[in-house]
Amino acid sequence: MSNSRPSGSDYVLDAIAAEGCDTLFGIIGEGNAHLLDAVHDHDVTFTQGRHEQAAVTMADGYARTTRGVAVCTLTHGPGVTNGSTGIAAADRDNVPIVVLIGDTSIEGRETSLQYLDHTAFGGPISAYQTRIETTETIPEGIRRAFDRARTESGPVLVEIPGDVQAGPAPEEPYVPKRRPRQRVRPPSEQLAEAVELLEAAENPAILAGGGARRSDAGELIVTFAERLGAPIATTYFGRTVVSESHRLASGIGGTFMTPANDELLRDADVVVAVGAKLSGKTTRYGELYADADVIQIDIDEAAIGTHQDPTLGIVGDAAETVAALTERVSAAPDRADRVAEAIASAPLPWADGFESTAEEIDPREFTLELSDRVPDDAIVTVGSGNNTGFPAVFHETTDESEMFVNGNFGTMGYSLPAALGAQVGAPDRVVVCYTGDGALLQVLQELETGVRLGLPVIVAVLNDRSYGIIRHRQNLEFGRETASTYDSADFVEIARGFGANAAVVRQAHELDVVDEFLASDPDVPLVLDARTVPSVARPGFPPY
Ligand SMILES: Cc1ncc(C[n+]2csc(CCOP(=O)(O)OP(=O)(O)O)c2C)c(N)n1
Ligand SMILES: [Mg+2]
Secondary structure (H helix, E strand, C coil): CCCCCCEHHHHHHHHHHHCCCCEEEECCCCCCHHHHHHHHHCCCEEEECCCHHHHHHHHHHHHHHHCCCEEEEEECCHHHHHHHHHHHHHHHCCCCEEEEEEECCCCCHHHCCCCCCHHHHHHHHCCEEEECCCHHHHHHHHHHHHHHHHHHCCEEEEEEEHHHHHCECCCCCCCCCCCCCCCCCCCHHHHHHHHHHHHHCCCEEEEECHHHHHCCCHHHHHHHHHHHCCCEEECCCCCCCCCCCCCCEEEECCCCCCHHHHHHHHHCCEEEEECCCCCHHHHCCCCCCCCCEEEEEECCHHHCCCCCCCCEEEECCHHHHHHHHHHHCCCCHHHHHHHHHHHHHCCCCCCCCCCCCCCCECHHHHHHHHHHHCCCCCEEEECCCHHHHHHHHHCCCCCCCEEEECCCCCCCCCHHHHHHHHHHHCCCCCEEEEEEHHHHHHHCCHHHHHHHCCCCCEEEEEECCECHHHHHHHHHHCCCCCCCECCCCCHHHHHHHHCCEEEEECCHHHHHHHHHHHHCCCCCCEEEEEEECCCCCCCCCCCC
16 A cells, blocks of 8 residues: 555545644444555554444543544444444533544445434534545545534544545645634623622632633632632532642532532622533532522633523633733632631531441542542543542542543443543553443443553442442432342453453452552553442432
């Protein structure tokens, strides 16, 4: 191949390299075979998962880790339908991924075995869909795909028929579209209104969300909080915006709320939501902030009032807006001291005592203990279900760590492949994946991916032998359980069968295995089958 004239596939691979991507996630099939054959001749590494949902979610974890666009390739038909849950999950959480769909050749397309109208199918689950019909339009198609993935921060589907992959490469050199990063300045009238509300506040609070993280507003938020005398609560997505050891950091707010926030957020009369969408999880389904004035800051006008109308919406970059407000509000050092004291003296969430026995570990104790054993800059991925709530409160984060949760789609099977993708993106950092046992049973084959690719992810299975959150809900709502409990699989034997390290954990000291693992320069995953106390519902339950 390398001596013949470059093909459309060669051009596509050069183009994604020019966009700064050297890793291509996905799974091979007939549709993308030509594209992947060309990988031999390019500096692009093909990183294959074992199920398309997982392969897309690996790209998701990689994109979040590198804070760039990830690229993934799927084969037509079942490759795309399998991948669709990963695509939808990334779409809801605004993760930029370019998905290259290898389609059948143009002739006979609609009668081909695995025909699917991918762009129509992908409409509701992706930010943008396009089809490249001729080799001449490859440059424009790829350029637009990356641009839309970046500007809309979401997955973009690009259908590339087999004959376009195999046809002659276009002559023109590929040039990525470049847009300078612009910081959107908040309008001064709205700033003045916000200052008026804040000056009248007795108990202001700050709520930092994922938008604050994307804008790198952490330090400015800390300065703002010190001046205003306000606690800094975060959403799940905002967890790593500020270090939780800061004296004004009060931890996660909303459904999984810390005791400090339970007090401070309920008392708040003015809440500054910075890059937070105020979803049901953040407001405890409208229960929090019902009587407070809410100032919602977001770069995206459409995000303002999506879930509930704020008292005042400000369209602006999080960092710019917070800096402007800091300049304009009066200092309240006494209040800052009082808030810090309230945070320091709030009961620790685990003060009530664990329910661990010799045979089963309380998931709160397990998470706290594991959190203590991994470095501050660890990347943590979180599953969906009852287990979601434990890392939210008990795995301490800093502004150097990352915590990835599929907060807006709640996909089972998200955290393992996301962790694998994160490890590909950050080979030198420790990556911890929290997963439910039920979710792991949906993506078990990806342990093979971790072993094959040499990814030493710590897979912490909060094994309650059930679809825990469903079971808790059934007991609460129906007073009985249906199809939600089962005998445990032997995850240790299964993991070892794939070539991973594994251990059962029933007591905290058995987590010594993590220290040994981290000291051993590992190159395969470690699976911790934590036999947890099934009756412990996640913090803040109910609501779900
Ligand atoms: C793909 C998918 N299927 C079904 C659900 C519905 N669901 C949400 S959580 C859950 C139970 C998850 O069980 P497990 O992974 O063991 O977590 P636990 O709640 O026990 O911590 C189910 C079935 C979902 N969110 N995603
Ligand atoms: Mg479970």
